[in-house]
Amino acid sequence: MRVLDVAPSLRFAVITLVACIAVxxxxxxxxxTQSTLAELQQAKRENLRLRLTQxxxxxxxxxxxxxxxxxxxxxxxxxxxxAVYGPVITTDN
Amino acid sequence: xxxVLVLPVGVFAxxxxxxxxxxxxxxxRGERQASSFVELPATRGxxxxxxxxxxxxxxxxxxxxxxxxxxGFGDRAExxxxxxxxxxxxxxxxxxxxxxxxxxxxxxxxxxxxxxxxKEELDAAEIPGLLLTGSFARRYNYGRTAGHILGHxxxxxxxxxxxxxxxxxxxxxxxxxxxxxxDRRGIVKALVGGPVEEPxxxxxxxxxxxxxxxxxxxxxxxxxxxxxxxxxxxxIAMNPRTGAILAMANMPDYDPNQxxxxxxxxxxxxxxxxxxxxxxxxxxxxxVAAVESGLISPEDSVDTGQGWAVFRGRTMHDSHGYGRIxxxxxxxxxxxxxxxxxxxRMEPGMFYQYARAFGFGQPTLVDLPGEVAGSLKRPxxxxxxxxxxxxxxxxxxxxxxxxxxxxxxxxNGGLLVHPYLVAERxxxxxxxxxxxxxxxxxxxxxxxxxTQLLPWFERVVSSEGxxxxxxxxxLRIAGKTGTAQTASDGGYQRRYRASFVGFFPxxxxxxxxxxxxxxxxxxxxxxxxxxxxxxxxxxxxxGTFPSIAEQVAPAQPLPERREARVPDLxxxxxxxxxxxxxxxxxPVRLARDAAWQIVSSQRPSAGDTSRIHDAIRLTTxxxxxxxxxxxxxxxxxxxxxxxxxxxxxxLGLSARSAIAWLASLGVxxxxxxxGVVTAQSPETGASLPSQAVLTLR
Numbered sequence: 001m002r003v004l005d006v007a008p009s010l011r012f013a014v015i016t017l018v019a020c021i022a023v024x025x026x027x028x029x030x031x032x033t034q035s036t037l038a039e040l041q042q043a044k045r046e047n048l049r050l051r052l053t054q055x056x057x058x059x060x061x062x063x064x065x066x067x068x069x070x071x072x073x074x075x076x077x078x079x080x081x082x083a084v085y086g087p088v089i090t091t092d093n
Numbered sequence: 094x095x096x097v098l099v100l101p102v103g104v105f106a107x108x109x110x111x112x113x114x115x116x117x118x119x120x121x122r123g124e125r126q127a128s129s130f131v132e133l134p135a136t137r138g139x140x141x142x143x144x145x146x147x148x149x150x151x152x153x154x155x156x157x158x159x160x161x162x163x164x165g166f167g168d169r170a171e172x173x174x175x176x177x178x179x180x181x182x183x184x185x186x187x188x189x190x191x192x193x194x195x196x197x198x199x200x201x202x203x204x205x206x207x208x209x210x211x212k213e214e215l216d217a218a219e220i221p222g223l224l225l226t227g228s229f230a231r232r233y234n235y236g237r238t239a240g241h242i243l244g245h246x247x248x249x250x251x252x253x254x255x256x257x258x259x260x261x262x263x264x265x266x267x268x269x270x271x272x273x274x275x276d277r278r279g280i281v282k283a284l285v286g287g288p289v290e291e292p293x294x295x296x297x298x299x300x301x302x303x304x305x306x307x308x309x310x311x312x313x314x315x316x317x318x319x320x321x322x323x324x325x326x327x328x329i330a331m332n333p334r335t336g337a338i339l340a341m342a343n344m345p346d347y348d349p350n351q352x353x354x355x356x357x358x359x360x361x362x363x364x365x366x367x368x369x370x371x372x373x374x375x376x377x378x379x380x381v382a383a384v385e386s387g388l389i390s391p392e393d394s395v396d397t398g399q400g401w402a403v404f405r406g407r408t409m410h411d412s413h414g415y416g417r418i419x420x421x422x423x424x425x426x427x428x429x430x431x432x433x434x435x436x437x438r439m440e441p442g443m444f445y446q447y448a449r450a451f452g453f454g455q456p457t458l459v460d461l462p463g464e465v466a467g468s469l470k471r472p473x474x475x476x477x478x479x480x481x482x483x484x485x486x487x488x489x490x491x492x493x494x495x496x497x498x499x500x501x502x503x504x505n506g507g508l509l510v511h512p513y514l515v516a517e518r519x520x521x522x523x524x525x526x527x528x529x530x531x532x533x534x535x536x537x538x539x540x541x542x543x544t545q546l547l548p549w550f551e552r553v554v555s556s557e558g559x560x561x562x563x564x565x566x567x568l569r570i571a572g573k574t575g576t577a578q579t580a581s582d583g584g585y586q587r588r589y590r591a592s593f594v595g596f597f598p599x600x601x602x603x604x605x606x607x608x609x610x611x612x613x614x615x616x617x618x619x620x621x622x623x624x625x626x627x628x629x630x631x632x633x634x635x636g637t638f639p640s641i642a643e644q645v646a647p648a649q650p651l652p653e654r655r656e657a658r659v660p661d662l663x664x665x666x667x668x669x670x671x672x673x674x675x676x677x678x679x680p681v682r683l684a685r686d687a688a689w690q691i692v693s694s695q696r697p698s699a700g701d702t703s704r705i706h707d708a709i710r711l712t713t714x715x716x717x718x719x720x721x722x723x724x725x726x727x728x729x730x731x732x733x734x735x736x737x738x739x740x741x742x743x744l745g746l747s748a749r750s751a752i753a754w755l756a757s758l759g760v761x762x763x764x765x766x767x768g769v770v771t772a773q774s775p776e777t778g779a780s781l782p783s784q785a786v787l788t789l790r
Binding site: 049053058 | 101
């Protein structure tokens with residue numbers, strides 16, 4: 001005969017305790033999930049902000065190295081653009 | 094022990110009690126919470142050129158407001174006003190007055206749109222009371238470049254012009270939404286398991302244009318318009334086989350980053366919105382109709398007389414009298430009389446059908462908003478003068494793009510193609526959602542007709558033709574000049590519209606291009622005003638087409654270069670002097686630590702001719718090694734002859750290069766603006782100052 005069968009009230013207490021622990025764990029899980037979700041959303045916002053920053057910085061770089069400024073710069077150095085004769089050299093990107 | 098046993102029972106009893114007594118109210122409140130949504134913004138799609146360069150992107154902008162009642166603000170108010178004055182183009186006093194005269198006690202809007210870099214400076218200042226609200230902004234990375242193609246958006250990021258307007262539906266995307274929990278203070282918290290609709294971000298556009306070609310086209314068009322002192326000009330280039338537009342520009346142009354700063358005239362895309370009388374470029378239609386209908390062959394002669402002819406009481410003139418010439422020669426010489434006399438023998442209905450087949454009187458359906466159809470009267474409405482005059486490009490109106498498409502048909506063997514600018518639409522993951530179909534609209538005329546006429550249009554760009562100024566050495570070009578008097582108040586005035594339309598290489602065309610210059614005051618003929626612009630663009634574009642560059646060859650073998658003129662390098666930093674020497678063909682060796690030392694003298698002197706394998710010896714402000722292999726070297730000097738050095742020319746340099754150069758001369762630099770140096774004080778050649786002011790743009 002098992003111990004819990006001998007004392008029904010003890011069995012009830014153990015079952016109740018287990019149920020309480022389960023509920024506590026569930027509530028904890030809910031809060032943890034909520035916190036993770038909040039962090040995920042914060043990370044998404046940060047990701048978007050960084051993408052926008054990258055767009056801005058890359059745009060500034062592209063503009064500074066864009067053909068209009070490069071051509072102006074080359075012209076100010078005295079370089080002249082002209083037709084190039086001879087075999088074409090192809091380079092890989 | 095009893096407490097342990099009773100507690101769960103009590104909890105359960107309370108649960109039942111809540112369920113029965115407050116259940117419905119709590120359920121309703123829960124639903125209210127669940128129906129609280131926040132918007133998940135969709136990002137607007139970007140625009141790329143055909144090489145993948147980002148032309149239009151999204152950035153962040155911030156609205157800056159202030160609650161002046163927050164403790165601690167008063168002590169730092171002046172600091173804030175000064176900082177905002179530096180970050181924006183308004184004086185500090187503006188913000189001081191705005192705060193003082195605010196309508197609300199606790200709120201005043203100070204800046205409507207602040208860029209991210211400025212916002213970071215504001216953040217760093219940590220001034221209490223500031224309220225910053227972020228939103229998206231649109232950034233056109235290359236400013237005015239391709240402005241008329243890209244268009245612009247309004248403050249709500251809705252397309253207002255160009256591709257931004259036409260593709261607004263695809264670029265915009267659709268915002269998502271998410272259920273959230275709000276506590277009693279209104280603070281939003283994530284709701285686990287709540288419904289989420291993810292945003293559908295806008296699609297990206299990949300264009301057919303190439304940024305480098307576009308920049309060249311714009312630069313040459315701007316130069317040509319300035320030289321001709323014209324009111325406006327437009328240029329378009331297209332692949333004649335596919336209809337892909339390679340570049341399109343208008344002058345004056347505008348910056349889509351600040352469209353409000355430009356007039357409507359500057360924002361006008363003349364290439365598709367202006368109906369112009371084509372003038373002699375329309376003779377293509379006459380030539381095709383006459384040859385294909387069997388009325389005449391290019392070799393048959395036509396009498397152009399003494400350079401004038403009378404049609405039903407009205408006289409038509411040529412610039413010269415050519416007498417009896419082959420019909421093809423009438424194309425080469427752009428003889429109005431020859432064309433009109435030939436067309437006058439045609440049935441009006443047939444001529445009309447050919448003009449329609451070329452697409453005149455109908456929009457090209459290019460993917461830009463605001464395109465007009467031009468006008469082509471039906472034969473019932475023609476007068477007795479219409480046919481001979483239309484044969485020379487009057488009494489018909491077309492957009493520059495329609496004329497370009499017509500010459501595209503000549504270039505590709507008779508097919509009228511559909512011009513387009515957007516090659517692909519891609520989603521944010523890069524997956525292709527849509528690709529432009531390369532399709533011809535119709536066959537305008539037979540390929541044999543094109544073959545017959547092509548040599549004559551090629552001769553237009555020869556020493557005998559009106560378009561000789563469009564010729565590029567080693568490149569076969571075919572085309573046609575156009576000079577049309579502009580109509581105003583029901584009559585023609587002594588104002589002209591000069592144009593040139595052509596394609597290259599003539600034997601295997603890859604580019605068809607039109608240049609239109611309106612009301613030039615220096616010159617009036619298409620061959621004198623528009624053809625040189627075409628030539629310069631074509632000459633510089635060759636390098637961007639390897640397949641064309643391979644075919645291009647100089648008329649004569651290039652002589653081996655043995656000597657070169659020595660450039661003037663005095664006062665330059667060694668690194669810049671080295672660039673000049675390389676550009677002149679001299680090999681260079683430059684010690685790394687000599688880069689920013691100033692050249693004080695050189696041997697041989699500037700302007701002398703030197704063999705390119707001989708050393709050019711430069712003396713700078715400190716010792717450097719000499720090169721034993723005879724390359725140009727930076728060499729020795731013991732002192733800095735500051736008094737002999739004048740203020741250098743730093744225009745066009747970046748701020749960094751200009752500062753480094755001036756710093757090496759001991760000149761302190763003050764900068765205004767950002768970008769490249771567009772103005773300097775003192776000017777080049779003045780005595781070397783202790784401080785210089787550079788304006789950048």
